[in-house]
Every structure is written in structure tokens, then in C-alpha cells.
Amino acid sequence: MQFNTKASNCLFVNISIKTKPYSQQPVAIRVSAHNFESCPANKALYYTELPLEQTTALQLQAKIEQFRVQNNSKSVVVKMQQKVLQFLQQ
Secondary structure, three states: OOOOOOOOEEEEEEEEEEEOOOOOOEEEEEEEEEOOOOOOHHHOOEEEEEEOOOOOHHHHHHHHHHHHHHHOEEEEEEEEOHHHHHHHHO
């Protein structure tokens, strides 16, 4: 979608590890984004799950940029769990 106005708001992105219930076994990387900082993942404007083993830092950056363009945001604030960084480094 093309916007006629300049980007003006901020997009808050949360990146976390999705786990199986009761076992805490990692399943996927969860990326959720919203205009409000304290929005839970189930009410986010933008949400996706990326496969755990095949995801790279560049793919995460591309997904965040896609969400930013869709929302017509001027800036992005990313909050990432420490576990996500550990999986990306492997």
C-alpha cells in the first residue's frame, strides 16, 4: 500500500521464543508489532512466527522493515529476549 503522508508514529516490536506448553521446548521465533509499547502478542497489529532453525538476523530485520512499511512508521523500537540472540548466534 502506498501512503501519501509522511511517516509519523513509532512501531514497537517484540521478538521472543514461542515454546510448547508445559514442556518449555522452543518451537519458533515470534515477532509481534503494535503502536503501543505494552501490547500483548495476541492483540498485536502485526504478528508472525519464523522457524527456529532456519531464521537468521537478516530475515528478522527484513520482517521488521516489512511491518514498519505496512504501518507507515517513522521509527522502530525493538525489544528482544536474550534467548533469541542465543539462537541466532548458533
